[in-house]
Amino acid sequence: MAELGFEVIGVDIDPAKVEILQSGRVPFYEPGLPEVLHRNIAAGRLRFTTSLAEAATAADIHFICVGTPQQSGANAADLSQVFGSIQALAPHLRTGALVVGKSTVPVGTAALLAEQLALTAPAAEVAWNPEFLREGFAVTDTLHPDRLVVGVRSQHAEELLRQVYAPLIDQGVPFLVTDFPTAELVKVAANSFLATKISFINAMAEVCEAAGADITQLAEAIGYDPRIGNQFLAAGLGFGGGCLPKDIRAFMARAGELGAEEALAFLREVDQINLRQRAHTVSLALAALDGSFAGRNVTVLGAAFKPDSDDVRDSPALAVAAAIHNAGGNVVVHDPKALANAARVYPTLTYLEDVTEALAGAELVLHLTEWPEYRELDPAKITSTAKPRHLIDARNRLDPQLWRAAGWTYRALGRPTA
Ligand code: UGA
Numbered sequence: 452m453a454e455l456g457f458e459v460i461g462v463d464i465d466p467a468k469v470e471i472l473q474s475g476r477v478p479f480y481e482p483g484l485p486e487v488l489h490r491n492i493a494a495g496r497l498r499f500t501t502s503l504a505e506a507a508t509a510a511d512i513h514f515i516c517v518g519t520p521q522q523s524g525a526n527a528a529d530l531s532q533v534f535g536s537i538q539a540l541a542p543h544l545r546t547g548a549l550v551v552g553k554s555t556v557p558v559g560t561a562a563l564l565a566e567q568l569a570l571t572a573p574a575a576e577v578a579w580n581p582e583f584l585r586e587g588f589a590v591t592d593t594l595h596p597d598r599l600v601v602g603v604r605s606q607h608a609e610e611l612l613r614q615v616y617a618p619l620i621d622q623g624v625p626f627l628v629t630d631f632p633t634a635e636l637v638k639v640a641a642n643s644f645l646a647t648k649i650s651f652i653n654a655m656a657e658v659c660e661a662a663g664a665d666i667t668q669l670a671e672a673i674g675y676d677p678r679i680g681n682q683f684l685a686a687g688l689g690f691g692g693g694c695l696p697k698d699i700r701a702f703m704a705r706a707g708e709l710g711a712e713e714a715l716a717f718l719r720e721v722d723q724i725n726l727r728q729r730a731h732t733v734s735l736a737l738a739a740l741d742g743s744f745a746g747r748n749v750t751v752l753g754a755a756f757k758p759d760s761d762d763v764r765d766s767p768a769l770a771v772a773a774a775i776h777n778a779g780g781n782v783v784v785h786d787p788k789a790l791a792n793a794a795r796v797y798p799t800l801t802y803l804e805d806v807t808e809a810l811a812g813a814e815l816v817l818h819l820t821e822w823p824e825y826r827e828l829d830p831a832k833i834t835s836t837a838k839p840r841h842l843i844d845a846r847n848r849l850d851p852q853l854w855r856a857a858g859w860t861y862r863a864l865g866r867p868t869a
Pocket residue numbers: 555582583584585586587642645649682683684685686687688689690691692693694695756757758
């Protein structure tokens with residue numbers, strides 16, 4: 452928003468985070484974000500505070516960007532941060548203020564919040580404006596989105612949001628105006644479709660493996676059909692992160708509450724297929740080591756849920772690493788950016804920052820997050836003297852011939868064994 456020319460105040464309840472941001476640093480890894488942050492702090496358009504009162508009284512538009520994680524022990528979303536932040540904001544809202552929800556919420560939430568706000572801040576209004584950015588591409592996706600979707604209940608709200616997004620609308624970004632429930636559903640429908648696409652190709656990978664076919668060629672071939680498209684057809688270890696897994700579960704839970712459970716029954720299968728890739732990878736690893744992990748040296752390449760991120764929330768790579776560690780393997784994990792976060796979640800794994808060191812002594816290497824630098828590895832230079840040496844490429848990105856020529860056995864998900 453500051454990059455688009457607005458004066459922006461970022462509010463967080465965590466003083467440490469606010470201090471880091473105010474000093475021009477980003478408390479997580481996101482390519483391109485530090486530059487944007489610096490530029491806009493320096494231009495005086497962006498600052499950070501823990502004082503909601505101070506920030507709220509200065510603003511006309513209030514974006515709610517808090518998390519909606521999965522409830523512990525249930526599939527539904529935990530909405531406490533959304534309700535909590537709006538409740539805290541209400542007393543400070545000026546007449547005509549617009550509260551814009553960005554968080555991914557169960558359909559019906561915006562209407563509930565509007566009802567609540569009507570009691571506590573009747574002069575303010577709610578709008579819903581789902582966020583579609585991807586981690587790793589956050590800056591580009593924000594400044595050049597595929598589309599903007601706003602759920603509104605008044606002309607006033609629509610006009611304000613048209614003003615906010617004018618620079619993007621002028622660039623030709625589609626601007627869709629709709630009601631609350633449609634706006635909320637667009638977001639979960641989009642993520643459910645993406646999750647389904649990944650699980651579809653992973654289901655095909657299972658069949659390819661049983662039939663001796665090659666999933667990478669199959670995906671390329673079907674992807675040329677523009678009705679299918681070639682994106683999100685990378686078969687492998689499946690999806691993780693803070694969005695797709697919890698969003699499809701919360702969507703199923705909400706559909707159940709609405710009496711539309713059957714409509715989303717397929718998402719249970721999407722989730723199952725996805726989790727099966729992790730279990731399958733562990734069993735391929737076990738088979739490579741002749742049925743026992745005990746005391747065996749295993750190196751895991753990748754801890755983040757995807758490359759270009761240091762996010763390890765529901766990371767498939769870490770789940771596999773932890774499973775092998777729990778079964779007795781000596782697991783060493785490498786990741787270019789996510790080691791500190793990984794160590795907080797699984798403190799008992801061994802983490803090494805140097806990839807050469809991490810690979811030395813490996814009997815089995817698992818390629819679990821497709822950071823580009825792993826493609827640059829020269830298997831002939833890996834110092835491990837273990838015999839035989841095994842590679843499992845659970846992201847289907849490494850060159851089988853190169854690794855086999857260097858004396859490694861190569862296995863991938865959904866590809867022929869030799
Ligand atoms: C996802 C959506 O792509 C965004 O549009 C959405 O805004 C965001 O969730 C959100 O709800 O906030 P993100 O979680 O950053 O974005 O990551 P994705 O790029 O969607 O990847 C998700 C997972 O799918 C990763 O673990 C990735 O490795 C996996 N994936 C992706 C595959 O296994 N195969 C593919 O072909 C593509």
